[in-house]
Amino acid sequence: MAGILSGPIDAPTEDRLAQVYPKVPAVPGMQVTHRASGFSGSLLRLEGGGVEIKGRTGLERVFRQTPGGSRWTAGRSAWCGRRRPPRCRA
Numbered sequence: 001m002a003g004i005l006s007g008p009i010d011a012p013t014e015d016r017l018a019q020v021y022p023k024v025p026a027v028p029g030m031q032v033t034h035r036a037s038g039f040s041g042s043l044l045r046l047e048g049g050g051v052e053i054k055g056r057t058g059l060e061r062v063f064r065q066t067p068g069g070s071r072w073t074a075g076r077s078a079w080c081g082r083r084r085p086p087r088c089r090a
Contacts, residue, residue, distance in 0.1 A: 021068040024078040026051070033071040034063045 026046050032053060033040035041055035050062040051070060063069065068077040 019068065022076070022078050034061075035069055035071055035077060037063070039063070 026043055028043055028045060030043050031040070032043050032051070034051075034053065039053060039055060039061055041053045044052040044054050044060065046052075046065070047062060049065050051065050052060060052062045054060045071077050
């Protein structure tokens with residue numbers, strides 16, 4: 001009978017890789033949901049290392065910006081980041 005520790009101790013490398021989330025430009029007014037708390041509303045601004053969200057009742061909360069910490073309207077988890085200015089082509 002095989003015990004709980006009879007298999008390999010280390011899991012294969014594929015199982016230990018961190019999940020990668022797409023980067024989505026943070027646009028004021030876009031609908032987002034903070035995954036950990038379930039707080040949802042419209043994005044107000046990025047502030048330092050946080051994302052400020054205004055809920056339906058008018059409550060404004062700031063959440064730490066983490067990879068996959070927000071979910072936007074399409075229902076997919078993402079990393080909300082600042083929009084990059086367009087590059088000038090000479």
